[in-house]
Amino acid sequence: AQKVTQAQTEISVVEKEDVTLDCVYETRDTTYYLFWYKQPPSGELVFLIRRNSFDEQNEISGRYSWNFQKSTSSFNFTITASQVVDSAVYFCALSPNAGGTSYGKLTFGQGTILTVHP
Amino acid sequence: DGGITQSPKYLFRKEGQNVTLSCEQNLNHDAMYWYRQDPGQGLRLIYYSQIVNDFQKGDIAEGYSVSREKKESFPLTVTSAQKNPTAFYLCASSSQGTGYYGYTFGSGTRLTVV
Numbered sequence: 206a207q208k209v210t211q212a213q214t215e216i217s218v219v220e221k222e223d224v225t226l227d228c229v230y231e232t233r234d235t236t237y238y239l240f241w242y243k244q245p246p247s248g249e250l251v252f253l254i255r256r257n258s259f260d261e262q263n264e265i266s267g268r269y270s271w272n273f274q275k276s277t278s279s280f281n282f283t284i285t286a287s288q289v290v291d292s293a294v295y296f297c298a299l300s301p302n303a304g305g306t307s308y309g310k311l312t313f314g315q316g317t318i319l320t321v322h323p
Numbered sequence: 324d325g326g327i328t329q330s331p332k333y334l335f336r337k338e339g340q341n342v343t344l345s346c347e348q349n350l351n352h353d354a355m356y357w358y359r360q361d362p363g364q365g366l367r368l369i370y371y372s373q374i375v376n377d378f379q380k381g382d383i384a385e386g387y388s389v390s391r392e393k394k395e396s397f398p399l400t401v402t403s404a405q406k407n408p409t410a411f412y413l414c415a416s417s418s419q420g421t422g423y424y425g426y427t428f429g430s431g432t433r434l435t436v437v
Contacts, residue, residue, distance in 0.1 A: 209365075242428075248430055248433075250415075250426075250428040252427075311426065313358075314365055315365040316363075
């Protein structure tokens with residue numbers, strides 16, 4: 206069975222602070238995908254990043270960066286110099302990379318509510 | 324523009340009624356999914372379909388039914404057997420094949436029992 210844990214239920218920061226959202230996952234699959242999604246108040250899920258389990262390189266995209274550590278089963282997300290527009294719910298998710306009936310099913314964490322105050 | 328359309332955006336159901344949530348995609352994706360979102364619980368998979376005329380139960384299928392008669396459409400019916408249907412429902416689709424490019428989500432339907 207797969208499981209994704211986001212231990213931080215809510216985080217509140219002041220604008221321009223850096224913030225890290227934690228994600229820990231469990232899977233028996235040897236290959237898998239990890240995702241981060243953003244859910245603004247409008248409700249739609251916005252794709253942020255996908256990482257293949259073979260690729261442990263960290264990634265930076267503008268103010269966003271991701272730290273994937275297979276040894277600790279973690280895929281943490283950092284926002285540098287946070288802005289009010291970053292306020293949203295952030296979800297970490299896991300998918301197997303295999304055939305059969307499990308193909309493509311996403312398992313989500315509980316989500317972290319991020320509030321950035323001006 | 325390609326995408327997923329969910330309708331209606333808000334839906335109110337009386338006790339004992341069945342209601343159907345619509346999900347249409349024009350992305351030519353093979354797979355479609357229904358998720359339910361409750362506060363503090365993340366998203367949970369209700370049903371998914373990988374090809375037309377075939378679908379499988381997810382983690383919380385009880386009280387729900389689906390159909391997949393067309394590749395573009397994957398409606399979800401919330402039946403009277405679902406005891407706590409008030410939630411936010413999200414539809415998604417994904418492509419399959421040798422690559423895997425993630426999901427596209429709709430904007431959701433918020434269902435309230437009155």
